[in-house]
Amino acid sequence: MRLLTHNMLKCHVKNCTDPDKQYPLRFKDVQIEQIEYEPNEEFLVRMLPRLDWTALVKTAKDLNIAIPDSVPEDPASDQEFLQKLHTIIMETHVTEGSMVCDGCSHEYKITKGIANMLLAEHEI
Amino acid sequence: MGLPTPDTGHLRQTEYATVYEPAEDTYLLLDAFENDREELQAQRPTICVEIGSGSGCVSAFLGQVLSPYGALIFSTDINPAANNATRETVAKTPSESVFDQCRTRFVQALDSRLRGNIDVLVFNPPYVVTPSAEVDSTIEAAAWAGGVLGREVLDLLIPQVPALLSPGGRFYLVVIEQNKPDDIIAEFAALGLAGQRVLSRRAGIESLSILRFIRPKL
Numbered sequence A: 001m002r003l004l005t006h007n008m009l010k011c012h013v014k015n016c017t018d019p020d021k022q023y024p025l026r027f028k029d030v031q032i033e034q035i036e037y038e039p040n041e042e043f044l045v046r047m048l049p050r051l052d053w054t055a056l057v058k059t060a061k062d063l064n065i066a067i068p069d070s071v072p073e074d075p076a077s078d079q080e081f082l083q084k085l086h087t088i089i090m091e092t093h094v095t096e097g098s099m100v101c102d103g104c105s106h107e108y109k110i111t112k113g114i115a116n117m118l119l120a121e122h123e124i
Numbered sequence B: 001m002g003l004p005t006p007d008t009g010h011l012r013q014t015e016y017a018t019v020y021e022p023a024e025d026t027y028l029l030l031d032a033f034e035n036d037r038e039e040l041q042a043q044r045p046t047i048c049v050e051i052g053s054g055s056g057c058v059s060a061f062l063g064q065v066l067s068p069y070g071a072l073i074f075s076t077d078i079n080p081a082a083n084n085a086t087r088e089t090v091a092k093t094p095s096e097s098v099f100d101q102c103r104t105r106f107v108q109a110l111d112s113r114l115r116g117n118i119d120v121l122v123f124n125p126p127y128v129v130t131p132s133a134e135v136d137s138t139i140e141a142a143a144w145a146g147g148v149l150g151r152e153v154l155d156l157l158i159p160q161v162p163a164l165l166s167p168g169g170r171f172y173l174v175v176i177e178q179n180k181p182d183d184i185i186a187e188f189a190a191l192g193l194a195g196q197r198v199l200s201r202r203a204g205i206e207s208l209s210i211l212r213f214i215r216p217k218l
Helices: A041-050 A053-062 A079-090 B024-035 B037-043 B057-066 B080-092 B154-164 B181-190
Strands: A026-034 A092-100 A107-111 A114-116 B047-051 B072-077 B098-103 B118-123 B165-176 B194-203 B206-214
Touching: A026 A053, A041 A079, A053 A079, A079 A092, A114 B080, B024 B037, B024 B057, B024 B165, B024 B194, B024 B206, B037 B057, B037 B118, B037 B165, B047 B057, B057 B072, B057 B080, B057 B098, B057 B118, B072 B080, B080 B098, B118 B154, B154 B165, B154 B181, B165 B181, B181 B194, B181 B206
Parallel strands: A114 B098, B047 B072, B047 B118, B072 B098, B118 B165
Antiparallel strands: A026 A092, A092 A107, A107 A114, B165 B206, B194 B206
8 A cells, every 4th residue: 555545534433533643654563665656747747746745754654754844835847846746645655554544543453464444343 | 459357266266255355246247338438538537436346357457457647445244254365356456556444434523524525436336126135144154145226335334425525526426127127326416416328338237337326527
């Protein structure tokens, strides 16, 4: 699972509604793998407005990954920024571990790079 | 002519026994994508989601259709064997897209962040008419048993679709005649989403159609 995907996941347990706590999910005991991938700047620029930058910064810092605090004014022409972004969201994979919600403490497992976001009936 | 059908030969392995194998309904959906290739590329989708990806054949094919442009293609399924089968299929299929899989029902856990952000949404639902009790009764049945009118699973998703799509975003849906496609189109119209049948084909006892809905651009 790429950090790009993690940026799109939010706790969906019933009654867990504090927006400041249910997102982003906090990684716990994770294994990280860097997998090289051909950069595609045009795609990165399109994806940028779809990202929650604040959540990405929080997550990257938790994992001790260097990340710019803010998006530059003209990201499309900032090669250095795009390269960093590429490394963080496209090449950084979480292969094992879990994601914890700070609101309700629910733990979502990640196995072989796939997050299990399925909840039991009573949790939905 | 045409793009190659993604290789799903690995479904013969026992760990994938519970995963729906590509069949005529799958191929009709691939044909609909191929017919729309030009407009899909012009739309330049950034985020695509396939619900219930099963073998991964459709997700992988969508990646091919969009190439040379890249997109993020999320594939969800409640069956972990399907998540793994999808991962294997997309890895074997050359495309410019990036793929990630997630075990979830519909778009649960993704829906909040992806609201208004899905450029292409795809669902080949469990559409077979069955007694209600068969829906989700086993992991195998979950792939095809659709309950009353074959609509019990689809009907849970319908109200969510308009808000999930981005302006200009599209929703592709596989149906059979028993699902009452005209009623489905009318329901979406009432939700502000115009749609039509873009392709129909008879396959054995099934009369299949692909419905396509497009959210108006702002």
